[in-house]
Amino acid sequence: MSVEREVGAVQRMTRQRAALLEAIEGQGGFRSAQAIHHDLRARGDAVGLATVYRGLQALADAGVVDSLRTAEGESLYRRCARAEHHHHLVCRSCGRAEEIDGPSVESWARSVGGAHGFVDIEHVVELFGTCAECRARG
């Protein structure tokens, strides 16, 4: 299933939308909207910053990309295979990310919440670290 197939059905395919998708396809890890915008400009694809934000938001809603927020409050995006709930292990130096299943965390969250009488538990779990490659590179 191509990205065009996933998104095209609901949205118009414009030059900028295509450029955005291509940029996202090409990147390995999580990047900020601003960084993606820079990439596009550098690559010669002139796209407005606002359009990048709007597009990213739409893609996130459509489940094509996954987004998370850094501790500093910046949003990061990344093409994401699965739509189901999962977490990430993000390299703080290169942005490379691994998708993680946290079955133990899921159950932990639910039981802790229940033990305190809380319901409708939502949880935010993100891991940050330095990947082997970046560690080696120094």
Added chain:
Amino acid sequence: MSVEREVGAVQRMTRQRAALLEAIEGQGGFRSAQAIHHDLRARGDAVGLATVYRGLQALADAGVVDSLRTAEGESLYRRCARAEHHHHLVCRSCGRAEEIDGPSVESWARSVGGAHGFVDIEHVVELFGTCAECRARG
């Protein structure tokens, strides 16, 4: 050990600092800097917004208050007993919060990180839900 004792040693005790501490002592759950600022003004203690931010930051550094960020990127603060690492279960409707130990999460984070070759693993774990009281109240 009083708050004055904890903070006074390193910082000057001013009217606004005292007001801020009092406001924080009185509140049960996590509140935003802006909300705390409103409380102070409402109570008659005129304190600048910037001062509230600066004070909160200082208290957080001193380990007197605990801070966390909502999914929307807003910082919330709360008087916090223990300085050690722990997580929170926050009521999304009243801000009431329970401090949580996550031994299982700690080890899970470390092992997952290691399994992927990542080092210096940091983790962000926050739980949000609706507390029993708020659920009852509707």
Added chain:
DNA sequence: ATGCGTGCAAACGATTTGCAGCCGG
């Protein structure tokens, strides 16, 4: 006295939005 602490307003950085014109279907 000294210089930390404060208030105010301007600065900021990320993100959003209003609006007139453009272009994909």
Added chain:
DNA sequence: CCGGCTGCAAATCGTTTGCACGCAT
């Protein structure tokens, strides 16, 4: 053609910072 899409700039929003003055020590 028509309505969604875009660019640009102005507007938000939470938070930070520069500066001159005040007050705790």
